[in-house]
Amino acid sequence: TDSADALASWSNTGNNVDVCAPGVNILTTARGGGYGYGTGTSFSAPLVAGVAALVVSANPSLTGAQVRDILKQSADDLGSPGWDPSYGWGRINADKAVLAATGATPTDTTPPASTIAAPLAGGTVSGVATIAVTATDDVGVTKVECYINGALAGSSAIAPATFPWDTAAYANGSYTLQARAYDAAGNVGASATVSVSVQNGVPDLTAPTAQVTSPANGSTVTGVANIDVSAVDNVGVTKVECYINGTLVGTSPTAPATFPWNTATYANGSYTLQARASDAAGNVGASATVSVSVQNPVADTVAPAVRITSPTNGVTVGKSTKVYVLATDNVGVTRVDLLVDGKFYATSALAAPVFSWTTSKLSRGSHTLQAVAYDAAGNTTRSTVVTIKK
Template sequence: MKIHTTASYLSLALAAAASPVLAQDVEPEQFASGRILVSPRPGLPEAAFKKLLKDHGGNAARKLNGLNVYVVEMPHGREKALKQAMKRNPHVKFAELDGVLQMQQTPSDPYYANEWHQAKIGAPSAWDIATGSGVTIAILDTGVDATHPDLAARIVPGWNTYDNNSNTSDVYGHGTKVAGAAAAAGNNAVGVAGTAWNAKIMPMRISDTNGYITYYSMVANAITWAADRGARVANISYGVQHVASVQSAAQYMRNKGGVVVTAGGNNGALDSNAGTPTMLTVAATDGNDVRASWSTYGAPIDLSAPGVGIWTTVKGGGYGAVNGTSFASPVTAGVVALMLSANPALKAEQIDSILLSTADDLGTAGRDTYYGAGRVNAYRAVLAAKSAVTSDTQAPTVAIASPGSSVKGIANINVSATDNLSVSRVELYVGGALLASDTTAPYSFAWDTSTRADGATTLVAKAYDSSGNVGTHSLNVTVANTAGSADTTPPVVSISNPASGATVSGNVAVSVTASDNVALSNVSLYIDGVLKASGNGAVSYNWNSRKEKSGSHTVQAVARDSAGNTSSKSVQVWK
């Protein structure tokens, strides 16, 4: 498959945020040729979505398993243009390139005679409570050597999402090492013991035949495939936290009571990005509880775990010591499996909370940029998990934030929802009938109002948590699609900066806001008649006025609604 490359490298590791957010538009260094990933707003009619794609030269080739995410094909070289066109469309939730991911392994150096890391995290004491029985860990990697004497008894059927077949043999060796760190058989007088040595291993091959790269779509498909077949833990030793489609898949697993654990990265640099609460991101520590020099640090890191000299299984039946956040991640995934073995009723958000609150605080007191909440402590985590109360009776809080009182055409419905633990999904009902469901925040829907007669209609949003508690909110709107009830009210648009008559210099932060009684279609920003930026609501643009001639300049904002009404606002500034 042909791969594109871009000029700059951006970090792939992001971490959990305080509230659910869509992934940032982090452009991958490499991406698939002739395809992107697009998620329409739930409820948008398939015919309308396919027409939208066709108008821009795209075609919905297939849908990712269990997700409202389509693999969209287009001519070679049009990937970025189509992605941007889809991101600008108000009926699209997100669009991204089908980027390439590379494993987070650091080359092995010395071999060690024992597994120092198990004692460091208190695993032997945790094994007195649970050993992973009844839990399946999905290993999303290069495959697993199912004939290895320390793995063979633990293997359950998996899938190869790269080639779309059942061949999950290890093409590179990395996946066998990761699997052993998580769940190599223990107490069997052979080799090593994985952190959850009685858990099952579900091999999910996501990499190419060289074992080095994979694509966003293949990772997302592997997560949902594993979740549908009973995996409660998924380990991904690749940096995927920034990927919207993978975030959606991780939330899919969380809604089924599972947790996704990922590697924090090995570039040794500060990662200043925001992150996602859908996955746990792990940094690496050494035998002295010090961050490995090559381990990525910063706000994205949730917690840390041993990742230096980790003794584990090697493809072909052997054993060796390995380094990398690739191995700190499965050690943590093994701890999650121990927790679920001790208390199968645990919810995903409880696992997060217990892991972070029981970690051994390292570095600066409290959460810090190097260790997150601290180095994982298996014994304390399993002990807390065993006694955790899993009942929850508090319903989520939900509100329909938009549209206004009158709607026509395809209306975008935005819903806010929060919960004491977490929201698992939001459903939207129109006139008592379910329109669609959304599982990732921000919760949004696209409603084809032509399916309802003109007049009053009630919208009802229902937000569910993982315990089945439900919160509701209703909004009465008027459908006005006929000519006699056409929307004739233009949008309201304003320029908050710069002020009219101002003198500008250097970089000028131009800020535009707009609103409409029904629905905005587009907001455009012009400077001296030249289009500089556009969007669906607020528009911000950094204007480098140094390049402009001295004298007066016109900053103009134009807003258009779904009925074609327009309004504009202009300010005159001086340089």
């Protein structure tokens, strides 16, 4: 192997490889004196022999097979875990081999290796992200810690480990992640740092702006009036509501919106209009109030008053006579009819008409007169019946 424990290109591989040893650029004595560097099995093999000699000198009672086992068991594992055809059981380790020969426990000075496996460097995270950490040690990992911007964010007694990271609790921006792994000897191995960006949606705290654009403040409305509402929001309006005197009268999912108002179902008087707009975040914005006056025509339910002023009840008339009628109304009389013996005789558009009545075709005896008055609303009144004689 070379100084980086990489396998030399000229190395043998196969099922008979037990251990490997440094054999690239090995400092050694040179012929004729001095020192030089050499490469090849001529340099790696003597190193194995030298370690074997140290083992025997530490414990002369060892057999050759025992020395061989110690060299394999104390080697630093390289390549695939355990034995492999390239490195065998690993690169020889003189210190561990001598300690194994004497039965002493070697001092563990090798820190664990740890890595942030996720998220990837330069990535963007949001919501609840998972920080995945891997860690290995020559003896065993006893603890793994996760740090965010240098602050401890989680700890685990096993490796690999995952740590949930609620990024919503952090402001948007760049953060540095690092892992630290511990072993039983107290060695600590820190991972390379990983920089990631937190990018969560910013909460919408801005309420929509609403306005009643029609009718105008102080105006008078009649019949079916349209209440026009405009609304805007930094993200979007999801609902518009219309209120009359604080009572909800209409809802629209879009803005601007128009709400028909049948004012005829409201008593004449003053009313307050207001709009409210909502957005998806639940923010609500209320408009300024608008005061308007409802002024619809009042329905005429009062019937006219009517009476026959002449002839009077019980009088005797000749072949022709004048019938005087007087009608009054709170708004106005539109028509007066004269009935003779209960049948229509004549009509007039006057409120105080005078009807010419020819009685020549009537039989002798008693006959009745009655007037009927009308107004524009269709209200009617019949007068008291007047009975005359012919």
